[in-house]
Every structure is written in structure tokens, then in C-alpha cells.
Amino acid sequence: MAEAAVNFLIGKLTTFLDNEVQFFRDAEEEVRSLREQLKCISASLRVADSLEESDEEVKAWVKQLREIVYVTEDALDEFKLLLVHDHGVGFAGLFCRISCCVKNMKARYRTILQIHNINSRIKSLCDGHQRLCHKFSNAEHVPGSNFSDNTRHEHQGNAFFLDKNELVSIEEQKKQLVAWLVEGTSRPQVISVVGMGGLGKTTLVNEVYEDPEVKKHFRVCAWINFSGSPNIGELLQDILQQIVRVIAQPIPHGADTMNIYWMKMLIKDLLQGVRYLVVLDDTGRIDEWEAVKHALPNNMCGSRIIITTRNHDLAYTSCQELEGKVYKMEPLPVEQSRKLFCAKTFQGSSCPSNLEEICEFILKKCGGLPLAMVAISGVLAKKDKRRTDEWELVRHSLGTEIDCNDKHKNLKRVLSLCFNDLPYYLKSCFLLLSLFPEEGFVEKKEGKTPEEVAKDYFMELLNRSLIEVAEIAKEENREWPDKVRRLSLQKTLQALQQNGSLSQLRSLYMFGMERPFMNKVLASDMKLLNVLDMLAAPLRRFPAQVADWCYLTYLSFRYTEVSTVPSSIGNLQNLETLDLKHTNVTELPIEILKLRQLRHLLVYCYKTVSHSHLKVGFKALRGIGALQSLQKLCYIEADDESSSSVMRELGMLTQLDRLAILKVKKEDGRDLCSSISKLTRLRSIAIYSVDDDEIIDLQHLSSPPPFLERLYLRGRLGALPHWLPSLSSLTKLYLWYCRLKDDSLVSLQICPILCISTKAFMKLRILGLGFFDRLRCIEVEKGAMPYLEKLIIVRCKLLENLPSGIEHLTKLNVLEFFDMPDELVKKLVQGEQDDDYQKVAHVSRVYYGYWRDGGCHVQLIERSVQRDGATARGTSMGSNEFPPCGSECPTKVN
Template structure:
């Protein structure tokens, strides 16, 4: 973690002290000289910081040194930012500009000398830290040569071995996964296959693998078996020697003495010769990285004997890669379901007895935080087993302070170690990103794009040539997901991560690490202000502002978040001394009615979110925030931005819109914002949603063509006359991934026939308004995965052209066609998974030819009042899982009830529903509940999540 702080500081030093302004150099010579020295010292220490970050887990002396380096780096960064504030104004060029610059410098001379003095003091401390560094160098060098067999490592291996020796009575929930894995091992296939077990630490991967490995039928089936523990201290030579020795013993041959002196190539050759003619099972337990697999795989022959390799890993990339390369299988371990979690908990906490009734609620609360993680359940219930069941307060204390319990209870040290190992294995740039998740409250679903923009604003993302910072950040996110440190909560139909979350116990670990490293300070309802650091850098306030101690100095604060504030957050009242160095201000959903004037002096502010507040206007001083990259006003009441927005040349994401859903028949369901016609000067913009272009539309639309970095663009209130200009601008937006267009009114035509070079990377297209004809370029979009056409009223069947879009996954059609018949041809829509057909007023018949939409999983048919029968051929859609009819004729619905004539057509679909819009809400019925023409409505908590969330999604 100290490495990321130092790298960020070195980048800042480079920006400031490589300035060629001679006048600046003369006046601030003292600052420059001290900065140059500071830079040199940190560059020398940086080479060892990555090793030191890893060593500090087990060496207290190194831990102290790392903390000193981190603290000094933070203080130096603050001083440099104060220095930047002294001369941030542009005074123009020429002699008059120079004179004005000189006047400003003289005015700030006193502050400049103070900064030079502070830097000098920093450098004095650096000298002392450097002396300690010289004394610790031998530890760093030894660590870089490879992990040794210290006592901590041995203890870890011993405890890991204990986990493989669990009694069968201590195991629950393994019967079904064991049966499936054994089946995969036995499945007749002559080639060598890899079966991977993937999941987060503590999920029971090794325990399950050992149960399979020790199964008598498995031992009987495979002639040679070996169990190889890989782990983080991977050394290929030691692993290969261990494997060779086990294999010689397995075939009942004495291990040759020469094995001890063989190099890696000789060991691989020996192992390959031993296994070449034998059906073998090799378990590679605890594989962390692909390089470990690559170092071993060539020793394991593909001998066409039905051999198998079983591999356990926390890294899903390792599992998926080995599966693809060997045409194998991956078993993703899932948390224990509640009944089995409760059984395991009671078995351990109450020694096979039942939970006393007076402790049931507390125990279930504790168990909820374990989230089905077997190791956590066993460890925490083991701690509770020592508690007096008559002392409810002791049990309640564990429930309320589980994080502190994990931190301080020796009986939970193994659990903490298991959960912390994945963090320790992260590269430095991912450690910052992972610790950052501590800002979010428990159980909070983290929006992917929100997190990515925050990471970018914090400076965590390293620039890579040819890629945007957001694209690199997306890679970081997927790396954390692959390492099982985050979990996907929801996805879009085309497979993109929409929201993610973090396991509650992992969250407790990173909160502890964040606190120790002064990375983030969390303030909750029962927080003790005295626990705050004197130099808070990130502050996340959860629920109640009353927990914040007033008049607290936070002058070095870099990020401020408020989650669930119960009253208006007066920043001035809470922090009267201010925080001029703030980078991030996230007031999402705060009870605000006015734009916070406190931001006017936040020169370094990069991220400002007032999403879902009641703010109506944006003041003109917004133009002073010249470093702003994200302005999120989504679902606020803002409808117009001042011209000063054009001064924000670094703005990358501009989100200003809100949904106004009154009924599902409403055409204008979004409100955007009015913007100055000169929007084209904001060349850094990547996301711009949603502009109302009905005022001076021609000029605005032509300006859009200058925004060549745009990834997502949303336009409202478009007129037919704007068509040619819009096509011209879109053709220039080669980076565009998502385009949303809506006409000014329902019967206004959208004219997009003049687009001859559409963006080849376009993935999502939403069009709302009349079309004279389907734009000729839509079927040729190679990357298009989602298409939404509404109120088009085409005279020709659009399916004829749309069926050949190669990668289309989701298709939404509403009032698109005025004909009476739709036919899905056998050669069409090969990758389509989701189809919605809504309000085809003349539609009487739908035909689905065999072979059409062979991947379709969800089908929704809504408000087609003249449709006489269910789609003919729907029985061919073998992958269909969800079928919904909304506001459809009762006579049609009777045909698919259990005794209806067409029930056989839909009997293969697991979920079939009928929904009706009644008095501003949905009533949902299961087809299976319909008898004698009557429906039994389903309680809202029983019907599919798809129905509950459909109208909340962006269409």
C-alpha cells in the first residue's frame, strides 16, 4: 500500500517540478530544491516497497517502516498540493502576464517560504527513514530471493493440512458436489482433462477435493494418484520433486537418490515417463496463478488413458483457462444454503445440540454475516462454543462487533489469515482499489460504473497506451472478480457486470486494514470520534450525521462520502475549517435541495455526485472546478446547465437526466437537460446523457461530431430536420458504444438513412420515435448486442432485416410494425436470449420456425390485443426459461392454462406468467394457478425478480 502512495507522489512531483517556467523556478527555488531531493529519496525506496508491503504482515519492524514511508508520502503530497494552489491562476502571456504572475508570487511569498520549510522538515524525516531502510535491506533482498520456510509459513501449512483431516461428521453440503465431481472424473473421455474447483478462500475447495480424492471408487479407478499442494510460496523445482517422489511411491518403486539433484527439465521428463502409460489423477491444490499451471502442465502427459487433473484455485481465470485448454470442467463452489449453514453452526456452537430459543435471533444474525462460508461458520461457531449460553450479552457482543472479534481473537486468526491471503497476493495497484470498497455500507450493491469513475478520480488507475483509464479500471474490476474478492450481484442481458458486492467478512478485513493504514475512516451510528486519525484522507459517513464530531479538522481530506444521511448535510457546519484538497465529493441520495456552495473552492475536485438529490440548479461558479472529470446529476431536478460548464475541459462523464414513469404507455419517460450549443469544446467527454436538442438543435448536433472520445450518447427531442446533421456527427464518433435517440413527440420521424459509416464498435442502440423505414445500417452492425425500437410503426416486417445481426442478444420492439403477422425464420437471431414484443396493434399471428432463436431464454409479449394464439412453434424454443404475457386477451390466456388446448406448447417453460396493469401497478399470476378461468394472484415476494425489476431498468 505504501508503494501506491509513493508512486502517486512521484507522479505529482514530476508534474510540478518539470515546469519550464523560468520565473516560477527563480521564485520557488527553495521549494524546487527540496522537491528534487524528496523525489530522489522516494525513488530509491520505491524499489523495495513492494517487498516491504508483503513482509509487513509478519515483521513488525518492517510494518513500522512502511507506515512511516506512507505517512511521509501523504504529508508531502498535501504540501505539494498547497503549493499548487498558490499559483493555479492563469495570468496570461507577455510582459503584462508576467508582471501579474510576479505580483501573485510576491503576495504568496510567505506561504511559499512556509512550504519550503515544511518540505525541508519532511526531508529531514526522510533521511532518518532512509537510515532504517539501509538496516532493513538484507530482509528485503532475502524476501525477493523467494519465500523461506519461516515459522509463520510452517504454521500456515500445518493449519491447511488440518483442514484436510476433518472428520466426516464435521462436513455438510458436500454430498451433491462430490457426486458431480466424481462423475466428471469418470466420464468416458480418453484425453487428459482438467477439473477445476474455484471459489473464494474458506469456501471448502480443498476439503471437497480431498473427499473426492479419498473416495474408494476414485482410488480404484485411477492407477496412480498424487496430491500436490502448490500455494503462494510456489517453487516449481520443489513442486516437481514432491510430485516425482509421490509417483514413485504410488507405483511401489523406491525413489531414486538422483531425483534430489535433478533440475526442472529432468524432473518433468521423469514424471512424464512414469505417467505416460498409466491412468492417473493428480490434484493441484491451491493454485494461485496461471504461471504455476504452465510450469507444471508439460510434465503431465495427455496419454489417452482417461487421466484427470483436479485443481483448486481462488482465481476463476485459472479455472476457466485450464478448462478451455483441456476441454475440461469447472465447479464453482457456492455458499452453503441457509439450512445447511444452520446445521453446521449448531453442530459446532452447541456440540450437536439445538440452539436455545433465547439465542436464536442473535445466532441467525451472526450466521447471516458468514454468508454461507464454511470456514467462517466453523471458526466463529467454535468461538461461541466457549461462551456461556446463559449470558446473552456475550453472544450479542460478538454479533455487534464481529470485525473486532476477528481482529483480536486468536481462535479466529486462521480465518483472518485465509481471508487476508488473497489481499496480500494482490499487486499494489489492486490493493488500493480493493481497500476502497470499504467506503460502501454493509450489504450495499456497488454500481460498476460508479466504482470505476471513483477509482479514476482517486488516481488508482495506471495509464496504458491505446486504452482509456475507464477501460483499464474495468480490467482491474474483473481481476478482483476473478480472484474471488468481489462477487457479481447483477448483470445486463449481454453479460456485462451491472452491480457487484463484497462478502461481509472480507469487508470486515478490509475495514481493519483501511483503518490501520489510514486509508479510509468509516463513521457509523455508534462510531467513537476518538478513534479517528488526526489526518483523515477518506471519510465515509453511514446513516447518521449525528455520529460526526462537529468542528473536527479534516484539512487533508481527499474524499468524502455520505450514505443514507437522515438530514440535510451542512458541510460548513460539520467541517468549518473546510477541505481545500478534496478530490471526491459523493452526496448520492443526500437530502439536498440546493447545490452545495462549499465546492466553489475545491480546485482539485475530480468527482462530484449529487445523484438522486432535489437540487434544481447548477450555479455559474461550476466553471471554477477545472479538474472536474465526473459530474453526476442523474435523477436530480436539474434541467439546464450554465455556459460556464464549457470551462471544464477535463470533464469525462456528464450525466443529467431523470425518469418520469407515469404509465407504461407513456412516450416521454425521460427528461434530459438543455445545454449551450458550443458543447463541442468538451473534447474529453466519454458519456453525455441526455441532451434535449430541440433548442438550436442543428448547431448542437453538429457540435457533437467534435466529441470523438464519446462512448455513450443520449439525445432527446430530436426532429426530422436534424437527421442529416446527426448522421454526419455520428459517423465521426468512432468510439461510440451506446446510442440512445428519442424524437420530440410520438409521431415525429427520426431520419437516420444518411448514415453510411456507422460506428463499428456500437453495442447498444435505443431508438424511440417514428421511422419511415428501418435504417439500412442497423443490420450491418457487427458489435450490436442490444437493440430497442419503439413507436417506429414500420409498414414492412423489420424481422427480415434484423434477423442477421450477428451478435444480437436482446431485442425490444414496441409499436414497431403495423402488419398482422410476424415470422421468425429458421436462420435468424442465432444468439438472441431476450425478446420483448409490445403493442403490435394489428398482430394476429406469430410463427417461430424450427431453428430460429435457438438460444432464446426470455420472451415477453405485451398488449397485443388481437393476437389469437400463442406463437406457433414456441415449443421449438428448448432453452426458454421465462415466458410472460402482459395485458393480453383472456381468451388467449385460457388456451395455455393447465387444461387449455395449447398448454403443451409452453409446458417445457419453467416460468410462465400473466401480468396485468391495474391502477398504476402490476398484478402477477402464475399460469399454473389458473383453473376454471380464474387466477390466483401471486404475492410480490414469490414471483420472478425479472418482473419486479423490469420497469426499473433503462429502456
């Protein structure tokens, strides 16, 4: 974490030197010196971050450094606040300028003094810890490696090791891997066993490695553990020693002093004519694989390399290089998880009825990870099964149990190792992923938006199987410091009773706060705030003081009762996201157009009219084309006299990837199509007509956005857009109230039969069809929509049968009906004797919804599900609130 903070500050100092140094001429050298010192420190911080977990002295050193970084950042930001002050005009403005001039001189002197003191503190911190610097230098090894600690490696290796009896279906998995090893091509192959920590990858591969058939097949077998941050030289020495033990040759003279290059050559020579098996256990990074692979000869003896890893990129890259195979380990299914959990917790007996709810909760928290289940079972097995209160205590303090209980040390090591293995730029993103997702911990990259870089980071975390790990974040923010930087408050302000200052606060999240406590927080001095999220707060008006917090980049009042936005919003020149979803705001001040950094403008809510939930957005602003940083614009209303101008201006927003427009009229079609053709980055478009009888004219669009993934249309079309079949990236398509007449398109024909032909919509995942009054039949040809996962059909009152050919949709797992004819629903409810019932035997969940007593309800149909030869019985849900009908996601069920 310290490395991320230091690098962030280095970037900030560079920006400061480029832009504000004219106000700091007499401190320029101090600032440059500070930046250079931080650059020097940054080079060793990756090592420090790795050592921090196991070395209290390093932990204290890193903490002091982090505090210095924060003080520096605060000093720079507080000074910049004075430079953006609005002095006004006339005599009052002159007086204000004079006053500010005096204040600026004082502030400049104070900031210069602070930077001088910071330089001294950093120098003192380094000079006073020469032994730590020596420790860092001793820990550094080849590129991509940080330190070596044999004891720690041993423990970390054990953290991943489960008893073979703790892995369900291990014999089947082992049989598959053994076959891949001893059969097939004579060329070397890589077999990658990939999955998140705690699944038992090492246990499985160890069983394969020790199998007599495998030992007999390979002349040389070697096992190398990459846990932690390995010394590549030591690992190569280990491989060499294992080889010479098997081939009964002495280690060549001078091998212990060889450099890495010559050691690789020696290993390659020894293995050249040998059928070998090398296991690279817990390999974390591609550079680790690169460092070892050149030591393994590309002979024609049927040699094999097994890699166990959490990194999906590494697994697939290594296999592509040597035409290998990937074995992906998944979390255990519910039934197998329950079997293992009961075997360990109740010694094979079933769970007592009084503990079923508690155990189901704990089991869910384990997420199908055998290691987690075994670790927690070790604690539960000693509990009195009659004392429900003891088990409840474990349930409510699961996080503490993991932190404090010796039985969970292995589980905690798994989590720690996964985290410590991350590069610096992902550590801060990971720690803040669940609590502070809007923070600016994303580096700028040429040619990419911050959102695209953030998505790359997210996918990298996903590939490392780390997304579900959350407990480590608490280690970084456990104690209430004197100066709080990131704060999440829920319900009450008990934590604030410690009188912690909020003057250095950068992120504030308030959930479910009571009004007096909320007002107390908002009255605090928070001039450096970057992120303010007041989800569902008891807020009725836009807090006036918020407009003074000019560092705000993210502002959300979602699910509040705020109804107006003041003109002072124009002061927030750094604002990038304004989230007013599900508020009462329907109009924005013209000053919103001053926010040239704004990237996400989200303003809409729902209103119920005649059993439908209709979207309400905000009145379109003439001049909206000035907001050229916008990436998401939802939902603008285009039904006033300026709509024609607004439609044309939309074409200026070339960074848009999501656009949603309400109350579109037929005459808007040509201008709208002209603008959409210029928005080549669009991924999502939602267009709603001014009323359900109004035609949406989209025939003028000659070249639709090439990467369009989601399309939502509500209103009369007359004919389907001619460009619809060309959307090769389309994954979601919703058509509501389209009232189509005869259409000659081959790929999609409607009235009164809808026919979806072979090779239509090859990437579509979700299809929603609603309010087709004349539709009597849907036909799906074999090969159409091969990846469709969810089909929604709403209020097609003449449709009495399931879509013909629905059995071809083999990926379909959710089927939803709402306000459909009773005849159709009865066929699904009455059971296996009905043909329609059999057509969807492969679909996991089938729902139907209806209006009753002025409310909307949805129910899961209880039925048997056939998948891969297995039968599972669905369960009845009972009535639930049915989400907004006619919205882009009309039938989500929690």
C-alpha cells in the first residue's frame, strides 16, 4: 500500500511543479528534492510492502512513511484551495483580493516550511533506519522477485495444502490429470491447474505427482514451490539438486556460484535426453514462468510441466506456448460443500436441525472453498451442538474468528499471500474495491479512459481469483487515526465520539444515517473531500456547503429526496460523476455546463402509471455539447422546443459509451441518427418515445456504433431498423411496444410470427420482448442466439405457447414471463406430461409474474431441471415485489 501512496504523491508533485510552481519559486528546489527522495524510496517500497506482514519494524517504518505522504498531499491541496478563490468585483472584490493576497503569502510561507520539514522527516526516516535499508537490499533479487524466506515459504506452501480426504471427487480429477501426463504427444506440454487460493490445487497435483504410474513413467520428477516472492537463483539450485539425486550424478564443481544463465544451461543439458516432469507450484506471475521455462529443454521424450496458479493469464499463456492443457478448478457445488462441511464438523453425521440455518450461513461464507470449510470446521467441531448460542457467536463474529483463531491461520495465510503477490497499482484498488470503488487509484494510460484502465485492473484481479477476498482491507483501516482520510458510516456516529478530525477526509460514505447525525457530519470542515456518497440518506435538499468542496470528483445522492440542484454546482470544477438516480430531480441548472470534467451524468427515477413503472429523466439542456468528457448520459428528456438542437449537439459528445433518451418524437429521428453515427464508442443506447403510439424513426442511421452491446427501444418502430442484424457485438436487446408490421428482414420477422433465424444475434445474452399485441408465435431456428442466457416475455396476450425451438437455446438458464395468458403458465406448472414443459427441461429458473390487488408479484415455478444428465428440483419462491415493467431490466428477482 505504501508504494501506491508514494507513487500517487510523486505524480501529484510533478503536476504541481508543472502548473503551480510559479506561486512557489522560492520553494521549487524543496519540492524537486522531495520528489527525488520519494522516487528513491519508491524503488525499495515493493520489498517493504512484502516484508511488512512479517516484520514489525518494517511495518512501523512504512506507517511513518505513509503518514508523511498524507501530510504532504494535504499541504499541497490546502494551498491550491486559496488559488481558486472567487474574489468578486468592485470595491468588495478589491478588498477580497487584498485580503487573499495576505492570506496567500502566509499560506505560501507555511507550505514552504511544511515541505522543508517533510524533507527533513524523510531524510531522518531513511538515515535512522540504515539497517532496514540493508534489509531491503538483501531481500532484492532478480526482476520480478522481492525476497526469499525459506521458513515463510514453507508455511505459505502449507497454507495451500489440504489433506486428500478433504477434496471431493479428487480421484476423478486425479485420473484426468494422470491421463494427460502419460498419454498424448511426445512433445513437451504444459498442464496448468488454475483456480483461486484454497481450492486444493496443490493437494490435487501432489496426489498426481506421487502416483506410482506417474513416477514410473518419468525418469526425473522435480517439485518447485513458488510461494511468496522467490529467489530464482535458489529455485534453480533446488531443481538442479533434485535432478542430480535422481540421475545419480554429483553436482558439477562451481555450480553453487554459477550465475542464473549458466545454471539454466546446466539444467537443460542434464535433462536433454530425459523424460521429465517438473511441477511449478503456486506460480504467481508470468515473469516467474519466463525465468524457469528456458531451463527446461524442448526435447521429444514426452516431458511434462505442471503449473498450479491463481493467475488465469499465466495459465493460458503458458499452455499456448507449449500446446498444453488447462485444468480449471472451481469452488465446490452446494451439495458437495455441505458434504465436506458436515464430514469435518459433525464427523460425517448430518447437521442437527437446530443448527441448520447457522451452518447454511457459514457454508455460504466459505464460498465453496475446501480450505475455508476445513479451517472453520476445526473450530465448530469442538462446539456443543446443543448450545445454539455458541454457534450463533461464531456466525456473528466470523471475521474475528478468522483473525484470532489459530485454527484459521492457514486460511488467513491464503488471503495474505494472494494480496502480497499483487503489484502496487492493484493493491490499493483491491483494498478499496468493496468500500471505496470511486476512489482515484487508477493510473493514467495513453489512449485509454480511466474507466477502461479500471476495467483492466478489475479483470487482472479477477484473473488472480482475488475479487471475493475482502477481509484484508480491514487491516489497512482498522484503527481510528487522529486524522481520518476515508470514512464509511452506518446508522450512527458512535465512532465520531472519539473526536477524530475530518479536515483531511478524502472519501465519505454514509448509509442509513439518522438526520441529526448526518447534519453533524455535513457541518464538519471537509474542504479536501474527493468522494461523497449519501446513498438513501434522509436528505431533502442539496446541502449548500457541498458546492464549496471544490476537490469533489464523485457526488451521489442516490435514493434521497433531493429535488433541486443549486446553480452553485458550477463551482465543482473537478466533478467527474454526478449520481442523482432515484431522486426527485427533473431539471438541472445551466451552470452544470461549466463542469467540463464531468464524465457520468445520471439523473432519473421511476413513476408508476397504470401498472407500469415509467422512467423520468431531466429536461435536456441546450449547450450540452460543451460537456465533451461525458461517457454516460442518462436520462435526458427531449420533448421541448429545443429538442432538435439538443439532438444535433449529442453528436459532439464523442466520448459517450452510454446514452439514454426519453420522450423522443418522430421528427427527432434524422438528427438523432446523425448524432449516433458520430458516437463510435457507444456500448449502450436506450431510446423511449414520447408515448407508446409515437414512432421512433431510426431508419436514417447508416452506420451504427460498431461496438454496441446493449439496445433498449420502447415505442412504435413501424419496421425494425435495417442495421439491427449488423450488430455483431450485441448482448442485450429489449423491444417494448414496437407494434411492428410485416417486415422483410430474414434474420427477424414479426407479425404475427416472430422468427429468429440461424446465425442471428451470435453474441446475444439477454432478449426482452414486450407488449406485442398481435404476436401469436415465436420461432427460434437451430443455431440462432447460441449464447442466450435469459429470455423475458411481457404482456404478449395472444402468445399461448413457448417459443418453438427454445430447446435449441442450450445456454438458456432464466426464462421469465409477465402478464402472459393463463394457458401458457398452466403448461409449465402442470408438469412433465406437457410438451412445453419438456422443451425447457434444461432451464434452471422459470418465473412468471402478474398484477394482483394493485401490486406486482413474481414466482418461481417449482419444477425438475435436467442438466447434463442430472435432475434438480426447483423451489417455490412465493410472491415478491416485481421490478419496474417496461424498464431496461424489467424482471430482476432478488
